[in-house]
Amino acid sequence: MHSREDIFTKEGKSFPGKTYTEVVLEPAYDEAKEHLLEPMMAINKAHLIMLYEQNLISNDEVKKIAKALCSINLMELYTSNYTGEYEDLFFHIEQLLMKQAGDIAGNLHLARSRNDMCVTMFRMAMRQKLLQAISSALALKKQIMAFAEEHLHTLMIAHTHTQQAQPTTLAHYMMAVGDSLTRDIRRLQQAYQNCNRSSMGAAAITTSGFPINRDRVKELLAFDELAENSYDAIAGADYLGEAATAIQLAAINLGRVIQDFLAWCTQEFSILKVADPYVQISSIMPQKRNPVSFEHMRSILSSCVGNTQTVLSMLHNTPYGDIVDTEDDMQPYAWRSAEILEKIYRLFACVVGTMEVNQEVLRQRARTSFATVTELADTLVRTDSLSFRQAHHIVSKVVKKAIALGISANEIRLSLLNEAALEVLGRSLSIDEKKLEQALDPVYFVEIRTLPGGPSPSEIQRMIAIRRKQYLSFSKWLDDQKNQIEQATLHMDQLLQEWSEAR
Secondary structure, three states: OOOOHHHHHHOOOOOOOEEEEEEEEHHHHHHHHHHHHHHHHOOOOOOHHHHHHHOOOOHHHHHHHHHHHHHHOHHHOOOOOOOOOOOOOOHHHHHHHHHHHHHHHHHHHOOOHHHHHHHHHHHHHHHHHHHHHHHHHHHHHHHHHHHHHOOOOOEEEEEOOEEEEEEEEHHHHHHHHHHHHHHHHHHHHHHHHOOOEEOOOOOOOOOOOOOHHHHHHHHHHOOOEOOOOHHHHHHHHHHHHHHHHHHHHHHHHHHHHHHHHHHHHOOOOEEEEOOOOOEOOOOOOOOOOOOOHHHHHHHHHHHHHHHHHHHHHHOOOOOOOOOHHHHOOHHHHHHHHHHHHHHHHHHHHHHHHHHHOOOOHHHHHHHOOOOHHHHHHHHHHHHHHOHHHHHHHHHHHHHHHHHHHHHHHOOOHHHHHHOOOOHHHHOOOOOOOHHHHHHHOOHHHHHHHOOOOOOOHHHHHHHHHHHHHHHHHHHHHHHHHHHHHHHHHHHHHHHHHHHHOOO
């Protein structure tokens, strides 16, 4: 054990202690300069504009502070290291402003607190991460629709409980993936909307006695709404929990698809061939083409889920108020999860857009598989007026007999079907050989399933057309949000530049 004096000798007797700096302050500073510097500067600008418009600072003061703000070298801050001279990035910037403008720069902190500033910065950082993730998700959605259109007629066997179930098409599967992605985009969009609320003006927790304009700051920072109740504005962290949950589910959904694709890349399945830029070779086995891009995506998505779970765990059982649990220590996990999801969306789109599909193997398997026999049972209901349960019983016997004889589905003949019918019904069936062949044809199976959501190529084309309109609607929303933020930033910069240059 170390004595009290030993610890002081090693750590120092003034703030900050060496280990506290290493464990808490330095990592927080590094994260802040990467993710929060621009939001912090934007808040300074917006708050200054509002204070001046509300006649809370003079014309001379606004010019000096504006000039000081414009003089800050962001690149120097981005590349700076934590020295302990200032507690964190906020105080570092505040000191830079006071060096430039004098004590009057301290009035920039009028009617605000680090409480409302921090939550607002966190919301601004998170909304940007969400927009980036949504943007890449939309690019992936577009790639998936193109892939589906290319494979409208690519037969494949759909599985339930990991067993061959019924014929479908690769387009049908990929459109299902696309629809799952659409729901993920909607959840991310909703998380963005709840995140995009301004806490500024809440100050420490109870607003301020100064007549500030919260709505004006909201507008300048391109927020859609206020986090109105000032207590909730600094205490509520569910905006981040919602974002983490949406990201977590999106990562899980995509991971399930990647699990399928990895299996399909095996020689046993022999369905997919990943393009050369996304495979690695073995150091010892010359024949290997390892689809490691899918492996990395799967494992990295798991880390994404882990980061989001960390966010939710750190939120759990924290007091409803301003507390560090929901701030510097937790926020990076949320940022990283969104960044990971965005990157994997981009990589997945590249791999899907370049991989090759063994259509002939898929078609041959569909033709020889017993996956078509549901349609045979349906056909017997139509041709012989049987109940479906009777038809099911007959077809089940046929399948067992065919397996015992070592023949595939497309080799079943009418004689075998009537043999089973005699055992069940005591009579032969009226279905003919042509109808039997048609009922066991996977192409026919797919083409007649034209109900909404079915695999028929015509139905898939209808769905693609609708989803292209959805894509355009999402894209317009995304462009509008980006433009709103860009225009607000440009407006503030122009105002401050004019004031800083005014005489």
